[in-house]
Amino acid sequence: MRNKLFSLCFVIIMVFSLSLTGCGSNNNNNNAATATDEPAATTAPESTDAAATTEPAAASGSDISGKIIFLTNRTDMIGKEYDEYLKRFNEKYPNIKVEFEASQTDYNQQAKVRMASGELPDVMFIPNIPNSDLPKYFAPLDDLGLTDKITFKDFKSYEGQLYGITTGNSTTGIVYNKKAFADAGITEVPKTWDEFLAACEKLKAAGVVPLASNFKDKWPLNDWVYSVPRIIAGNPDFPNEKLTTDTPFTMDNGYGKSLSLLRELNEKGYLEKDINSTNWEQSKKDIASGKFAMYFLGNWVINQVIGAGTTSDNVGFFPLPYDNSGKLTAPLSPDFFYAVAKNSKNVDAAKAFVKWMIEDSGYEDFAGFISPLKGKESNLTQLKEFQATGVVLQEGTVDDAKVTEITNKAQLDLPAMAQEFVLAKDPQTVFDKWNKAWAKAKKDLGY
Template sequence: MHRRPASAHRSTPVDDDESEDHDMSRKTTPLVTTAAAAALLAGCGAGGASGTDGADGEITGTVTVLTNRTDIVDTTLAGYAKEFEALHPGVDVQFEAVTDYEGDVSVRLNSRDYGDVLLIPNQVTKDQLPQFFAPLGSTEELGRTYRFVDEAAYEGEVYGLATFGTAMGYVLNTDVWAEAGITAPPETPEEFLQALAAIDEKTDAIPYYTNYADGWPLAQWQSNQGSIAGPDALLERTRDDAPWTEGKEQHAIDSLLYRIVERGLSEPDPTTTNWEESKNLIGSGEVATMVLGSWAVPQMQEAAEAAGGSADDIGFWPMPWKVDGDFHSTVSGDYKIGISRHSDNADAARAWVDWFLDSSGFAAEQGGLSPRLDGEAPPALEDFEAHGVEQVELSPAPAGEESVLSDIYNTAEIDLAGEKYRQEFLDVARGAAEGDEAFVFGDLNSRWAAARAQVSAS
């Protein structure tokens, strides 16, 4: 499964004057991409094609669905398509699996050729949503049925709905941890580091696996924001000149990752890691731990069974910090599914989106939280229930401030939701680049403060 490496770097806009529905009255913002990206993305004009109905009112048309799930496109997703087409015989659902989903689809947004239904790339900022996606309804309306509606909304309109929800923590091989003498979740970062050190000393397993080479798993660390600072974590950071200061949430998240690598508790050569192989490694007990969302648990359990073990060998524990005596886990929507604003089959596309969210069973199969308010918690969170973990949902930005956070980190060139800056500070931690922890976080604070001043002045 190819997950979400969300980057946040600046790019330069490309004119789109040849667009037949280009609306010069709409202010457009370039989609942010990695600095190394060859293609630069442009804003599109207002409008969007309507769907196609048959003569009898039946929904018809071909719906092209872009997906990151290369592993299940010919199995699970194909089965969903057959079920949907039985209900809507006039619709043909075709999938296009994209291996480098974030990179390739972000580039394709420069054109009108990005399917009818797709997962919204994490690089798209909120103020850019209307440029590329059709509105699905108001936050007030959709919020009566679905969770996480604010996460892909702008000015009260929703442009994408979560395919499922995920809780943050870390996946572990409980047999390996038990062999090292740890049978309960560590409660502090230092206890966590001590647990990894015990695994290193008492077992043959690699205590922690960064998945540095694939990159996007490093971005999973950022999804823990809110587990210390609470629901207003994002707002607090937009108003803070030095979030990488000891005692603050951003420092707690990144310093733990830094110290894991600095103390030699991760894989020997991070440049050779491999995501698909990492599932087999943790399933077989060759790796003990990875920070990921609850979505990863079923995949690791499957790998454990394939290695001759049991699904029970895989656990999911909360991050090692308590607030007011309790563990907390940030829950949020995973990839948001949206409809291209240039779709020629918008009605058929909407029918697919509604059926996929409400009736396919995808969320439950992936071990995720249901995107629906009336959904049930997945088995992957049984450990959380046992340890009394409190769920935290991040508060949306105040009206008119939806893009302030992304404006700051784009200006600072710190891809908070990506992997580049974490790869850079891990290079320092492992001795492949000059510096130390104080230098790394001092530099991040300086860049952040300068960016805040620039954004405030603009």
């Protein structure tokens, strides 16, 4: 029997230590798609330039046995979808028993408590810890044969080994009410910025608010400052290039071009009449009813619009045509990452379960994600429509720790900067203000 008092003290000390080492900035470039209204920002892991290694494939089928525990945040799936998954999983792996454990509180904190106690479940999602800590707790997953097939393989890798695989990915685009489009005489989705503006004008003339921005709430503007600048620049590492300059915000780079699009939509009257008094919950109902026509948000919002009072076949999804080239690019961001505990008594069984969840479960369709496997087409109607446009999905990169440090020192809030830019008489003055703050913080930190 363990000394409970000693264990409790040890856990408290270790959680405190993990909290310090795991502290980091929000990686706003990689907002996770969740079941909540606002997608939760994920903490940027440490970057690594090392390529994942390839090892012999793990054992499979009836050769593997054992009992494993999967700690999950999807409490809504226990006793439902997970039961169905387990039935199909056991058809392939009859000797593996899987127990699903629900995280009833903050998943990140609960996971850290388990890590501190040294009593990790066999399979879990990786909490916010530095990538350098991954080998301390988790087993490498390179032997699953998935390393070259998955997206974001570098996000949870360290020194050339893969420790985490994304459960699914999200993208951002125009979520729209098909009936509102049809009633306004829009027969095809726009493929250029001019076509997009023309569609907005038709919607406005029909008495429909073209785009719900939820400007006042600020967080719905995230993609205008985190995703669009990098796809306009054609460079997934564009945000990290701020390290090389004292004037990262200019009218002719990704930031200026992106925010100028949002500013133009407001000036033409294509956003809410009073953008300083928007209401997020009401906007979902307004999109569902056709009072508003569009959102520019992640695919995670599609099911919320349907749930607000419309049918799935009335909701569409297409990439934002941010210029007139006709070429479409959209951001791609990961959600939680599966991991296998290093000290699991049944590592092979745990790895088999992770591999099956990635390749065979269909979880990405249930959760509304794009598959973590490169090139795999979604079974969801809206994502099929999105992918059928020929859009190129640009994987985000990890935020450089120095960029995060300077950003925090400068107290730079990019969505708030977007608000200032859109409403300013002279948007250049907004950039001048934040360039000055950036340059000072960069100098003060010795960068």
